[in-house]
Amino acid sequence: MPKNRLPLVAAIYLGSFVALLDVSIVNVALPTIQQALQTDFGGLQWVVDAYTLCLSAFMLSSGLIGDRYGRKRSWLWGVGIFVAGSLICAVAPNLTALLAGRVVQGIAGSLLIPGALSILTQAFPDPRERAGVIGGWASFAAVSLLVGPVLGGILVQTVGWQSIFLINLPLGLVTVVLGAVSISETAHPEHAHLDLVGLALSILWLGALTFGLISAGETGWSDPKTVTALVVGVVGLAVFLGFEARTPRPMLPLGLFRDVRFTVANIASFALGFTSYTSVFFFSMFLQQVQGWSPTQTGLRMAPSFIVQIVVSPWIGRLSARYGHSLLMTVGYLLIGLSMLGMCWAGPSTSYAVLCLLFAVNGLGNSLSIPTGSAAAMSYAPRERSGMVSAVVNATRQSGLAIGIALLGALMSMRATGLLAGYLGDAGVANADAVARAAISRHDFATDAAIGESGVHELFTIAYAGGFHAAMLTAAIGAFLTAALLIAVLAPAEARAARQAKQQA
Numbered sequence: 001m002p003k004n005r006l007p008l009v010a011a012i013y014l015g016s017f018v019a020l021l022d023v024s025i026v027n028v029a030l031p032t033i034q035q036a037l038q039t040d041f042g043g044l045q046w047v048v049d050a051y052t053l054c055l056s057a058f059m060l061s062s063g064l065i066g067d068r069y070g071r072k073r074s075w076l077w078g079v080g081i082f083v084a085g086s087l088i089c090a091v092a093p094n095l096t097a098l099l100a101g102r103v104v105q106g107i108a109g110s111l112l113i114p115g116a117l118s119i120l121t122q123a124f125p126d127p128r129e130r131a132g133v134i135g136g137w138a139s140f141a142a143v144s145l146l147v148g149p150v151l152g153g154i155l156v157q158t159v160g161w162q163s164i165f166l167i168n169l170p171l172g173l174v175t176v177v178l179g180a181v182s183i184s185e186t187a188h189p190e191h192a193h194l195d196l197v198g199l200a201l202s203i204l205w206l207g208a209l210t211f212g213l214i215s216a217g218e219t220g221w222s223d224p225k226t227v228t229a230l231v232v233g234v235v236g237l238a239v240f241l242g243f244e245a246r247t248p249r250p251m252l253p254l255g256l257f258r259d260v261r262f263t264v265a266n267i268a269s270f271a272l273g274f275t276s277y278t279s280v281f282f283f284s285m286f287l288q289q290v291q292g293w294s295p296t297q298t299g300l301r302m303a304p305s306f307i308v309q310i311v312v313s314p315w316i317g318r319l320s321a322r323y324g325h326s327l328l329m330t331v332g333y334l335l336i337g338l339s340m341l342g343m344c345w346a347g348p349s350t351s352y353a354v355l356c357l358l359f360a361v362n363g364l365g366n367s368l369s370i371p372t373g374s375a376a377a378m379s380y381a382p383r384e385r386s387g388m389v390s391a392v393v394n395a396t397r398q399s400g401l402a403i404g405i406a407l408l409g410a411l412m413s414m415r416a417t418g419l420l421a422g423y424l425g426d427a428g429v430a431n432a433d434a435v436a437r438a439a440i441s442r443h444d445f446a447t448d449a450a451i452g453e454s455g456v457h458e459l460f461t462i463a464y465a466g467g468f469h470a471a472m473l474t475a476a477i478g479a480f481l482t483a484a485l486l487i488a489v490l491a492p493a494e495a496r497a498a499r500q501a502k503q504q505a
Helices: 003-037 041-069 071-090 095-123 127-158 168-182 196-219 224-246 254-258 260-290 295-323 325-343 352-379 383-426 432-442 452-504
Strands: none
Touching (some): 003 041, 003 168, 003 295, 041 095, 041 383, 071 168, 095 352, 127 352, 196 383, 260 452
């Protein structure tokens, strides 16, 4: 890599580090935030989803903003807004204020994450060099996922949960300085048009669907509020796709999906968010609520997943050039599925040696699928539309994360509540359903029953593990289905494209 590009790469890597740090660092702090702000399990889901929902909903428009008004300008604004959102979160006195700060962070992140890939694509036109830089970007992103749980655990225990947001202030300042002096401005305004109607529809359908899924975990699938939200979400998605297909300059060009490779790559990106990205939330909750580890201990125990990514990711560009995207992605999703399936047998007394192995397998799967999937999608579309393509890939991934937290969280909550109610009923607790809901949703173990609060808590850990298993099994099925799709569709499509390119040459 030319030395004069090192500050640019450092700025982009650090910007992504800051944006992704708040995903992993927040997960470890969730139980502490729940106690401090007196919220329920649904509130914790929104702490994560308020961020990821805004990421996915605004990301398509943010990519267009970069293409139209300048990739450097929009990216720098993203860093500044992210710092402001972090300050709002740090001083939040209640859940509502915290969610407002997370929304601001999400909007800013929608400028940062796709902007990173777009700027790197413009700065490194050589495909081999670009693949290596994107692989390094993915590796550095893995560092943020590694540092987040460990650093977050230490900060939460020693300083307080607010400090996990305050740390973004100095990091953001350094990022702005590096980016301002090193990034060259590029834009392709002829390919960009702000689609405000499409943006409003994307926020409507994704927000309604997320709300409905989280509500299902709290009040059940038949609750009128849940049904209404889910119907609005599904209808909104149909209206959104219909509008994007008819409008002259859509924010989501459906024509890109005529290439089956691009379509499959984005389905895989959604599945990655739904399975692997979502798992960080559930792993953190499992280690603290079921196995009883502190935030710091939880972060350290999750580290093997991210350490493997750091070690393997720098080699991905070379492996992709030799074996192709589809093979590495397929192996990656199979490994992710195996790790999730293995978690279905984890319980309160499961040895950490077993969990460590499963975390490492998950990390290897991520290191094969994350950078490969991003590089694959970017290679299936015109270079001048890099901002849009990067936004689409990241939006589908963040949509998978938002829906994964909502749906898998609902499955986990419902399964755990049902199991605990059954255990309490067998123990002779008269109001078993109400006690179970209070314990799972709010961690309120108060009861007049003979087994006492300690008895309820002991049964809670077993039931919570059962809910965790339901979420992990669903995620494993999603990963295996994605691997099958890659084998059946993407691999043959890549082979056909390679033959056509050879014939044309």
